[in-house]
Structures are given as structure tokens and as C-alpha cells.
Amino acid sequence: MVLISFIKILFLNLILLNQDCVELPGADCLNNGWTNAHKVVSCQGITYMGQFTGGRRISKTFWCPSENLMRLSFTIAKFDSWDGESVFVYKDNVLIGKITYSPYDGTYMCLISHYPDLMEKKSYQFMLPKGQNQANFQLVDNLEADNEESWGIRDITLQVVDPCVNFYSECNFQGDLWKICSGNQTSLSKYVPFKIKSIFILDGIIVQMKDQNYQGGIHQTFTSNQTCLDDFNVIKKCLHIQVSKVQISMKIQ
Ligand SMILES: [Ca+2]
Numbered sequence: 001m002v003l004i005s006f007i008k009i010l011f012l013n014l015i016l017l018n019q020d021c022v023e024l025p026g027a028d029c030l031n032n033g034w035t036n037a038h039k040v041v042s043c044q045g046i047t048y049m050g051q052f053t054g055g056r057r058i059s060k061t062f063w064c065p066s067e068n069l070m071r072l073s074f075t076i077a078k079f080d081s082w083d084g085e086s087v088f089v090y091k092d093n094v095l096i097g098k099i100t101y102s103p104y105d106g107t108y109m110c111l112i113s114h115y116p117d118l119m120e121k122k123s124y125q126f127m128l129p130k131g132q133n134q135a136n137f138q139l140v141d142n143l144e145a146d147n148e149e150s151w152g153i154r155d156i157t158l159q160v161v162d163p164c165v166n167f168y169s170e171c172n173f174q175g176d177l178w179k180i181c182s183g184n185q186t187s188l189s190k191y192v193p194f195k196i197k198s199i200f201i202l203d204g205i206i207v208q209m210k211d212q213n214y215q216g217g218i219h220q221t222f223t224s225n226q227t228c229l230d231d232f233n234v235i236k237k238c239l240h241i242q243v244s245k246v247q248i249s250m251k252i253q
């Protein structure tokens with residue numbers, strides 16, 4: 001039986017898939033793909049998408065890898081006098097967050113001077129199931145008064161929390177799944193349970209494999225998806241696993 005003699009994976013950087021309205025003061029806050037959000041407001045010299053009120057619903061659909069832990073983060077701005085009202089956060093039409101403030105939450109920063117304002121970072125983690133590669137997010141408020149209560153948003157990022165390399169037993173990412181993730185080194189299996197036929201590799205990750213019976217036994221380096229490999233086979237036993245925050249190496253004799 002042919003054995004893979006070496007797998008090495010480099011997780012190079014935090015993998016950011018999307019950033020909207022992150023510049024200062026905020027040149028990228030207008031027209032960045034969010035539906036129904038084509039306006040900006042300034043608070044203390046910083047630009048926010050907004051201001052929104054009166055049931056405004058904004059949305060955007062992102063490309064997203066499946067079977068990877070993801071995090072959507074943003075800064076919500078509460079402007080002026082919310083009466084215990086909320087901005088609701090939906091992922092694929094399922095409520096994942098409710099952000100509620102009272103009239104006097106915050107400090108006096110901008111817009112109506114006698115009502116306080118507040119900025120708060122929010123994060124939501126999720127994982128798309130196998131076969132799903134898009135995530136839709138919606139934010140909608142239940143505020144009433146245009147002139148006294150509103151919200152804004154900026155620093156919207158979508159990132160892979162725990163980047164994984166997914167190995168599949170069939171071509172085109174089908175069949176059984178075995179994964180190596182940057183954050184779960186301690187639970188690494190010492191065995192690859194099947195013949196590897198395809199590999200899902202996020203941008204920014206490098207996978208190196210060596211098999212003495214494949215391509216003359218030279219190192220194969222992959223930096224993008226491999227939809228159908230020929231002859232990489234089972235690792236029978238890993239005698240050595242070396243892990244660090246950015247690198248996982250596996251070798252067998
Ligand atoms: Ca204010």
C-alpha cells in the first residue's frame with residue numbers, strides 16, 4: 001500500500017474574507033455592496049454606514065467556505081434616544097443577534113447633542129454546512145422616530161476563525177471528510193482515515209505533501225483547491241506530529 005510520507009500545512013495569516021467600511025475616516029463606507037445602505041453619517045470625524053431608522057433593513061451575501069468556523073464582526077453605533085429598541089441580526093433569515101439600548105446608554109458624541117451615543121463591537125460565529133458556500137446577513141431595526149433615534153455600522157469583517165484544510169475521500173470535495181485546523185492540533189488524528197482524492201484549501205494556506213510513489217516522490221505544494229488527485233494514499237501511522245500556531249507537520253517513517 002502506498003503511504004503518504006509527509007504532510008505539512010502552513011497557516012500563514014488571519015484569513016480575512018471580506019472587509020467593509022474599515023478605513024478611517026471611511027472612504028470605503030459608501031457603495032460596498034450592502035443593499036439598502038447607500039448613505040453615510042459622520043460621528044466625531046469617523047464615517048459610518050447610516051444613519052438608519054424606522055425599520056431600515058440592510059443586507060449582504062458573502063461567499064463563505066463550508067465546514068469552517070467563521071466570524072462576522074462589526075461596530076454598531078447607537079445614535080441618540082433608543083427606547084429599549086433593537087437592531088436584529090439575521091443569518092440566512094435566522095435570528096442570531098439582538099442589540100438593544102436605552103435612551104441614556106452612552107455618552108454625548110454627535111448628532112442630537114442632548115441624547116447620548118454609543119459604539120460597540122459585536123461578533124457572531126457560525127459554520128456553514130457541507131455544500132453551502134454563501135451566507136446572507138441582514139440587519140433591521142424596530143426604531144420609530146427618524147429625528148430622535150437611529151443607528152450606524154462600520155468595521156464589518158468576515159474572517160475564518162479556525163482555518164482548516166479539508167481532505168475528502170472522493171473527487172470534488174465529496175465523500176468522507178478529514179480536516180486539519182489551525183486551532184485543533186491537540187485533537188489531531190494520528191491516522192488519515194482514507195485515500196485522499198480532493199483537498200479544499202483556503203487562500204493563504206499552503207499544503208505540502210510527499211509520497212514516494214507519486215510524482216517521483218518530490219514535494220507537492222498546493223496553494224489552491226485540488227479537485228481530483230491521482231494517487232495520494234493512506235497515511236498508515238504518523239510517528240511524529242509537530243504543531244505550532246502557524247505550522248503543522250506530520251511525518252511517518
Ligand atoms: Ca447624540
Ligand SMILES: [Ca+2]
Binds near residue numbers: 085
Ligand atoms: Ca422609539
